[in-house]
Amino acid sequence: MIDEPEPRRQTPQELRGLVGSANIPTLLMVIYQVTRDERWLRPPYLPTRSKGLGDHDSGGLPEPVQEEIRAAGVRALLDLQDGRAPAIALPDPEQTRRMLEACVGEPVDRSYGEMFAREFRRRAGADDGPARPVRGGSDLRVLVIGAGVSGIIAAHRLERMGVSYLVVDKHDAPGGNWLDNRYPGAGVDTPSHLYSFSFAPRDWTQHFELRGELERYFADTFDRIGARPRTRFGTEVVRAEFDEGRQLWDVELRDSDGLRESISVNAIVSAVGILNRPFVPALPGLELFGGPSFHSSEWNDDLDVTGKRVAVIGSGASAMQIVPAIAPSVRGLTVFQRTPPWVAPFEKFQQPIDPGARYLLRTFPLYRTWYWLKLYWQFGDKVLDALRKDPDWPHPERAVNARNDGHREFFTQYIRDELAGREDLFGKVVPDYPPFGKRILLDNGWYRALCRPNVELVNEAVTSVVEGGVVSSSGAVHEADVLVWATGFTASRFVSSLEIIGRDGQSLREAWDDDDARAYLGVTVPGFPNLFLLGGPNSFPGSGSFMHFMEVQMRYVGRLLTCMFDLDIRAIDVRKDVFDEYAELVDRTSATTVWTHPGTDTFFRNSRGRLVFVSPFRNVEYWTRAQSAGLEDYEIVAAP
Template identity: 50%
Template sequence: MTAGDDELRTALESANLPTLLLVLERFTGDPRWLADPYRPSRTKGLDDNDDGGFPPEVRDRIREAAFTVLTEWRDGRRALPEPPPDSAITGLLSVSLGETVPPEYGPGMAAEAGFHPRPEVRWTAGRPAAADRMHVLVVGAGPSGLATAATLRELGIPHTVVERGGDVGGVWAQNDYPGAGVDTPTHLYSYSFLPRPGWTRYYAKQPEILGYFRHAADELGIRPTVRFHTTVTDAEWDEAAARWDVTLRGPDGTTDRMRVTAVISCVGVLTEPSVPELPGADTFAGPLFHSSRWDHALDLTGRRVAVIGTGATSQQIVPAIADAAGRVLVFQRTPQWVAPNPNYRREVPEGARLLLEQVPYYGAFYRIRLVWQFQDKLLATLHRDPGWEHPERSVNAANDRHRAFFTRHLEAELGDRTDLRDKVLPDYPPYGKRILMDNGWFRTLLRDDVELVTDAVTGFDAHHVHTADGGRHEADVVVLATGFRTSAMLASMRVRGRSGATLRDHWGDDDARAHLGTTVPDFPNLFLVGGPNTFLGHGGSTIHVTECSVAYIAQLLIRMVEDGIAALEVREDVTAAYNAEIDAAHEGLVWTHPGTTNWFRNRAGRVVALSPFRGVDFWARTRTPDLAGFHLTPAEPDPAAG
């Protein structure tokens, strides 16, 4: 710690007291800091509960005790304590959050906090020389690709990363429209092995997020392994050689081939824009583009901007451009549930950043509080209760309370504008679609220069957007905030497996299936990060899911080297049973509610993108691979070893 006394006292005024109490307990070993009068109130909703519900005099005692302990440690008069044992973590969190955190979360929370690395992602007895004969191709240098490359580099497994763009960052390099940002708490949206305590916002915007991943690529030494402006066009399994033959297209359009042991796809689901086919789009006289292809040379000052869609992207763009544009027309396809969040537009105070950066365990405890608050806690309220008397509006009593809460917020924001209320109030259960954070959305709709149009867009002419009611709405610019082709996984490449069939032959256009979202029958040594049924619709960080998948894949690669396995292919019956379990679980969840449409489902109504399981369950399932679920091809003996 470099902070002086005055600086530390000032910083403690910005402390999250339920987190600070956990630090106090660690340093002192005194259980009184977890008992009355120091038990925080329950952390509710999306709030951090910074003051813990304590009266001023109790807050002062907590801060003063923390000041004493931390200055003693800083000045060498107190030793740094060990992190808590896994078995104690959920008890500590239960007190800090004011509710019970189940004990099975302890080991995963410890890994998420960085208290210890995953012991299973290690060579059994040092790196074998046989690892030199392996070469892995990683497709994509976004958040998942960087995590994968970092793990391979740590293990010393030779690898190459190909990235179609000109920089790392993936979705955050591609989506740089005005207002772009994360809707997961930023302090969760970083690798457990490379936390960033210095975030400037509780929900960071795109430039800062992209900066983090650029820093990660440099800090972890990944950039030298990346071939930029390079795409995979084809990958074909060579059964005789037990290798993938991959065709790459480089920046100049030329192609070359690479033979690799394994392919790890990290292309994600938010990569291929969904562009509706609307008549007259090619006749529109002004700029017309998808939100992920934003033209930053375009000056919106005084112009009439039409934004098609009211999902997460639109709700970030519209408030960001309203001041500059002359008029904004928002074309709503479906109303969205919008949650109030006191932290969404809030900057992290300088004092809080100091505590996160310099106080031992403070950042780790703060992070795992968020894991519970924003990840698995919600899932229990999204199960469809067959006896619920209002199934048309909600799926159970708790979900109905969510509905009432969100509705009260909507009505408070819109005031006497009942005309807008009727337009933007959804008629489906909360969380049936991705829940959105209110960043001033409702207040933006109240502006005189913003108009909400609820009739369906039917086409364009040179200067107008046409709607189903016969309306013609003047526009100078059209932004398609229409999302992505999330069900068309790996559609940008042709992948041919052991039988000669392609992934498209197996999956069709929109029905991707895999075991644990990572392995696919008929495709040996092909691994997916961010594959089907791994997205967390009930909240939480995709980084957590990524790290689980990467650790699982890394362990499979370790077993291949150490056990002399040339190829492993997940069994069809194992995969079928897993997907049957997924489909059955989804039948009881909000995302298959008959009154809801969402991008999580394919055309047949099957949920392709989301996991129906708790994050802790996915963590447990991916912790140690069971090779009994795979067909294994032994490697040929290495002549050099004889």
């Protein structure tokens, strides 16, 4: 996916200009790996610990030290450009951990060594798992439901395994949610290089890409992995039932014209996602409104809100992007907020990546890999460690531990600074629950938009709709020409778009008692052989890279399928005792996280209050468990 290499060798002077925009901690790791000179991992070159979620480009080092690192970086990059092998070709787990510790300026536990070493190999192009076709794989057929992020990952893995597969998707192109969410300002709040497939690096132009470029990325990747000829767009799965006698899934498909077709497959990989079923509250008078009224994920490209009065109901992730994008052009904007979000600084919002940094990321896999590892730590387990409850912490009403309380102070001061004297807003926008208790959002101009004279923040729920606007809980009528329901999705009802019937005629919805979904590693459920879920219950990272999490899951599924095919096993079903033990561990661990704090109400939990959406584990804990799990956790399903 990276563009073709530069047409000519860069001179030392040209490289010196390019490294002027390098991320110093990342460049330092390249220097050490190329030279193995220990002085680069000692003062005065060690970066300081970064604050917040920024790139920490300077490493917190004095300018003369940065200049020395840049000069050494030019020499190291010249060696790589000339084809000289680095002194450390592939760092082992302890070397990787030690180097990352130096890079991020804080301790990295030894338990992370193996995970980061393997990710280094994969992203540096040295290893992506077994490439050999599995025995008998071409004689068996796997159905992949969905061509979004998870579906692309599944197709890539199956393609490498030589397994016959079919992808079906209701859309007319790959991309999943990014095809639906077309509202103004839609984009990622994860750094672009972190929101990337390991097998498809991209020459990103912005630190946080917008929807249009992401859509192109998914389409390009889909074509390059060879999935398009094996895909049927405009097609939905209506029903799937396991035939134990034939050990096959019988699947009913429906195309965009309503025509139905039945196929049989050996296994199903569900990549249907979860944030794709819009939730709009059934309020009195909803049908009375005279103007456009729609969920944020159903924004019409032809809609022009210039000069109109717009009401945005909700203050979550979608509203956070929509409000700043339309505030300058609308006549009036009323934002209805029930619970204020915690918001972190977004220092590189819509900023282009400097051409020099783009060149380094595009041309040198070592630089690109260390930059990814640094981002992974910054947005992953570094954050998650602040989300565990400390039973001895004396102020559980405001935070879950001392570090979490530090985040509260930092974010609160940031809000005060952004509001610039608007004390009337301050009391409305500062949350009364611990930071990260709900999804943390990144500030893309939210507070400054709220300060605009044409924007009003109403700290009340909308209770009904009238012809010319909405009514809030105080009884006040708020006039509007357009209603945007930024009210989220039915996130606790996994795989709700189709009916799945397993052994003994039980439906998956019955097994989960509607919204109480559970799955071993978020992937498999007893009674549903050869059904594998990507992005199943409790398998979304609480913080970090969703793309990486889904790749970990699909590599696990790929190992299971390889064992099955190699051993000529037709069907497997996760053992009930394994499933129950894992479910108990999930609940026990969930109780230690901020997401079960009594002061929060989040889509991470179901109607019973149980955490079902995010993984309660640190990323390394989940990775280690998925890496070590295998066929021994399953029983072989024999035909009757």
